[in-house]
Amino acid sequence: MQQTIEEITKELRQELIKQLNLEDILPESFDENTPLFGEGLGLDSIDSLELVVLLDRNYGIKLKDPKEGRHIFYSIRTMAEYIHNNRPKA
Amino acid sequence: MDGKTQCYINGIGIIAPQKTFENDQFLTEISTFNQNVLTCITPDFKAYINPVQLRRLGRMLRIGMTAATICLRDAKVQVPDGIITATGYGFLEETEKFLTELLERQETQLTPTYFMQSTYNALAGLVALSIKCTGYNNTYVSKGFAFENALQDAMMQLAEKNSSNLLVGAYDEAANVQYAINMREHHYKSDHIKNSSLFESKTGGTIQGEGSAFFNVSGISSDSTWCVLKDLQLVYTPETEDELSSALTSFLNTNAISVDEIDVWINGASGDVKNDRLLTSLENSIFKKTPQVRFKHLCGEFCTAISFGVWLGASILKKQFIPEIVKFSSMKSSGKLDIIFIVNQYLDRNYSFLVLKKL
Amino acid sequence: MSQRVFITGFGIITSIGKNAEENFQSLVHRRCGFGELNILHTIHQKTLLCCEIKLHDQQLRDATGIKAGKGFTRTALLGLIALQEAIYSAGLSRSEIHDSGLLSATTTGGIREFEKFFYRLLDLQQQGDFVQFADTANPGEHCERMADHVGIKKYIATLSTACSSSANAIMQGAQLIKNKKLDRVICGGTEALSKFTVNGFNSLMIIDPEHCRPFDSSRKGLNLGEGAAYLVLESEAVVNQKGKKPIAELKGYGNANDAFHQTASSPEGIGAFNAMKLALSRAEISPTAVDYINAHGTATENNDLSEGIGIQKLFDENVPYFSSTKPFTGHTLAAAGSIEAVYCLMALQHQVIWPNLNFANQMSELSISPVTALKHVALKNVLSNSFGFGGNTSSLLMGSV
Numbered sequence: 001m002q003q004t005i006e007e008i009t010k011e012l013r014q015e016l017i018k019q020l021n022l023e024d025i026l027p028e029s030f031d032e033n034t035p036l037f038g039e040g041l042g043l044d045s046i047d048s049l050e051l052v053v054l055l056d057r058n059y060g061i062k063l064k065d066p067k068e069g070r071h072i073f074y075s076i077r078t079m080a081e082y083i084h085n086n087r088p089k090a
Numbered sequence: 091m092d093g094k095t096q097c098y099i100n101g102i103g104i105i106a107p108q109k110t111f112e113n114d115q116f117l118t119e120i121s122t123f124n125q126n127v128l129t130c131i132t133p134d135f136k137a138y139i140n141p142v143q144l145r146r147l148g149r150m151l152r153i154g155m156t157a158a159t160i161c162l163r164d165a166k167v168q169v170p171d172g173i174i175t176a177t178g179y180g181f182l183e184e185t186e187k188f189l190t191e192l193l194e195r196q197e198t199q200l201t202p203t204y205f206m207q208s209t210y211n212a213l214a215g216l217v218a219l220s221i222k223c224t225g226y227n228n229t230y231v232s233k234g235f236a237f238e239n240a241l242q243d244a245m246m247q248l249a250e251k252n253s254s255n256l257l258v259g260a261y262d263e264a265a266n267v268q269y270a271i272n273m274r275e276h277h278y279k280s281d282h283i284k285n286s287s288l289f290e291s292k293t294g295g296t297i298q299g300e301g302s303a304f305f306n307v308s309g310i311s312s313d314s315t316w317c318v319l320k321d322l323q324l325v326y327t328p329e330t331e332d333e334l335s336s337a338l339t340s341f342l343n344t345n346a347i348s349v350d351e352i353d354v355w356i357n358g359a360s361g362d363v364k365n366d367r368l369l370t371s372l373e374n375s376i377f378k379k380t381p382q383v384r385f386k387h388l389c390g391e392f393c394t395a396i397s398f399g400v401w402l403g404a405s406i407l408k409k410q411f412i413p414e415i416v417k418f419s420s421m422k423s424s425g426k427l428d429i430i431f432i433v434n435q436y437l438d439r440n441y442s443f444l445v446l447k448k449l
Numbered sequence: 450m451s452q453r454v455f456i457t458g459f460g461i462i463t464s465i466g467k468n469a470e471e472n473f474q475s476l477v478h479r480r481c482g483f484g485e486l487n488i489l490h491t492i493h494q495k496t497l498l499c500c501e502i503k504l505h506d507q508q509l510r511d512a513t514g515i516k517a518g519k520g521f522t523r524t525a526l527l528g529l530i531a532l533q534e535a536i537y538s539a540g541l542s543r544s545e546i547h548d549s550g551l552l553s554a555t556t557t558g559g560i561r562e563f564e565k566f567f568y569r570l571l572d573l574q575q576q577g578d579f580v581q582f583a584d585t586a587n588p589g590e591h592c593e594r595m596a597d598h599v600g601i602k603k604y605i606a607t608l609s610t611a612c613s614s615s616a617n618a619i620m621q622g623a624q625l626i627k628n629k630k631l632d633r634v635i636c637g638g639t640e641a642l643s644k645f646t647v648n649g650f651n652s653l654m655i656i657d658p659e660h661c662r663p664f665d666s667s668r669k670g671l672n673l674g675e676g677a678a679y680l681v682l683e684s685e686a687v688v689n690q691k692g693k694k695p696i697a698e699l700k701g702y703g704n705a706n707d708a709f710h711q712t713a714s715s716p717e718g719i720g721a722f723n724a725m726k727l728a729l730s731r732a733e734i735s736p737t738a739v740d741y742i743n744a745h746g747t748a749t750e751n752n753d754l755s756e757g758i759g760i761q762k763l764f765d766e767n768v769p770y771f772s773s774t775k776p777f778t779g780h781t782l783a784a785a786g787s788i789e790a791v792y793c794l795m796a797l798q799h800q801v802i803w804p805n806l807n808f809a810n811q812m813s814e815l816s817i818s819p820v821t822a823l824k825h826v827a828l829k830n831v832l833s834n835s836f837g838f839g840g841n842t843s844s845l846l847m848g849s850v
Contacts (some may be wrong), residue, residue, distance in 0.1 A: 224719065328599070
């Protein structure tokens with residue numbers, strides 16, 4: 001059975017903390033609506049590339065153009081929604 | 091430019107296998123290592139690097155950034171006019187991580203962070219970025235000459251514009267990969283020894299070390315300045331004792347220094363009986379009567395270990411004190427410590443002479 | 450008053466030629482080195498096209514006289530070929546070579562061999578021919594091997610500042626001469642393709658699978674290349690003493706840091722502007738005296754914008770002819786600075802500007818476009834740009850004598 005958006009969100013919290021080495025953030029307190037880039041968490045273009053790889057490795061979604069990431073990676077919530085709607089069917 | 095190049099030292103920051111930060115002690119608490127690998131004693135990095143930058147940095151980048159930060163604070167300089175770094179092997183941990191992922195994943199789905207952090211100039215770039223230093227920026231990777239090349243570069247910049255202020259630093263890490271390679275090349279001792287017994291062991295091979303040292307240098311002295319690096323020279327693959335000692339004598343003459351005027355000579359012997367041969371011959375000839383100290387039992391051997399030696403010499407001049415643990419002969423009975431002479435070797439190929447003078 | 454620095458010889462090997470003459474002919478006849486990878490084994494062989502030198506390592510050894518089993522990496526072999534040509538072209542004697550400095554630059558060193566034998570090297574139980582490459586990964590190693598082989602002893606240095614590396618090597622060589630540390634320095638860089646770099650740049654998503662289009666509005670990224678080039682720099686005193694006719698003068702150089710991002714240049718072109726400005730002020734010439742710029746022009750969205758803006762800012766209404774030669778050779782990373790310096794010297798020798806291939810549409814952010822056809826023009830002062838990761842920006846100003 002396919003994962004729900006909430007389940008993906010929970011997974012992403014852990015994954016982002018691990019992949020991006022966000023040492024001081026606890027999964028429980030990682031707000032799914034906080035903007036990841038710019039003012040919010042302050043991630044940058046290299047982190048964006050890390051997330052492109054995460055999408056591929058963990059969810060089988062390949063982004064050809066890194067610019068597509070701008071909207072997808074806005075927040076954990078938007079990421080989860082995109083994954084839910086675009087991941088290849090098992 | 092008339093060929094006279096020198097640099098005033100205004101501040102130092104160093105992270106090494108001995109406690110060299112946040113203390114007024116000068117090599118009184120000594121760390122010992124028994125496995126032929128000496129690793130750095132590190133502070134809480136959060137006190138030196140902002141958290142946004144910190145999270146992405148591998149261990150050696152953290153160490154290098156911290157040494158650079160301590161140096162700038164020591165020299166009371168916010169933004170220097172340029173940054174020059176030096177390393178022998180670069181960021182091996184990151185190189186190994188990227189390479190391992192590449193091989194295991196067969197070149198698919200690779201992330202960029204380790205690749206970026208493995209570039210040799212990553213530290214010079216990072217320091218420039220963190221303090222917004224838009225001036226001169228360069229990195230040397232010439233094995234046992236890297237740090238000396240960096241100093242030479244800095245000295246020439248300062249000869250051209252003596253009002254300039256530069257940050258010159260070195261880093262090398264005691265990585266597993268490098269240990270394995272050097273064991274293959276028989277560069278490290280096969281038996282485990284205690285680092286303090288390095289020079290008692292009469293076998294081939296040395297011990298692995300690591301560290302990062304940054305120096306703030308300028309063309310004119312300031313309130314923070316206490317000594318000057320008057321000159322340096324590189325000698326590549328001297329074949330005989332004569333070749334090295336003639337180069338040394340010539341260097342002393344050019345700088346109008348007689349051997350008697352040298353208060354302490356710092357011997358960059360590595361504990362490898364074969365590679366130390368020419369330094370041993372200098373010890374028994376030109377420097378027969380000169381008080382001698384050594385340092386590689388404290389920091390281990392690595393391409394840029396000479397930076398620890400320069401820190402040692404500069405600190406001796408600042409504190410007018412020679413720690414017991416570095417003494418390898420009797421010292422002059424009294425008097426001011428004024429001139430320190432350093433002779434280093436790496437793999438019996440990269441030799442260098444440096445002379446430090448108290449202001 | 451510091452003495453002048455002259456260029457008296459050069460050597461080069463790239464995917465468009467094994468030596469200077471072949472490179473020159475390829476530039477004139479628009480022959481590029483872009484294509485599938487046949488020598489480097491990688492899964493990207495047919496998809497991430499590069500500018501590979503179509504010579505196996507054995508052929509490179511044959512060209513240099515190096516026997517197999519001596520631990521010469523591809524990077525070292527390419528470097529040696531170019532170094533030998535440079536020495537020959539400057540007509541240096543054995544003792545002159547002995548008393549020269551060698552400043553070589555690389556970003557990869559021997560990583561190509563290291564990645565091939567990685568697991569075997571780390572397993573100390575394993576033995577074999579591969580052991581010759583045990584300690585050749587580190588970047589300084591190639592320079593020492595090259596120096597030992599040709600007999601250079603006076604001064605050795607290896608530099609690594611990403612894509613500006615060999616430009617910095619040339620600058621440092623000039624500094625050593627001006628400060629009377631050396632009369633003669635051979636400077637440049639060398640780079641072999643490797644899985645490490647191909648995959649590294651691919652992970653940054655800045656490679657164009659098609660032939661790159663510098664300064665074009667639809668550019669999608671760079672093509673990687675391999676190669677080496679060295680310049681022989683000699684002091685004014687030596688040139689006069691020997692009655693040599695130099696090829697050109699290294700009149701100015703500038704090194705600055707963008708301090709904007711680890712792998713991207715500032716959109717305002719601050720680093721580019723500063724490096725070029727420093728080069729001109731050291732040369733004591735005004736922007737209007739520059740006749741041609743060999744741009745870094747990697748065809749990444751970021752570089753060409755940053756560099757273009759920097760050029761416009763510095764030269765204002767008088768932007769000289771400019772072009773990127775990277776469609777010919779690919780981006781040869783550390784070797785780019787010296788390879789393109791050689792192309793600038795050839796431009797001065799033949800009074801010709803090289804075309805910027807694959808350009809069709811001007812970038813909307815710029816009011817300037819590169820030269821797209823071979824152009825015969827009077828050239829006196831030529832600027833060469835090299836910009837790299839870590840914010841390193843460098844520019845060289847060469848002038849005819």
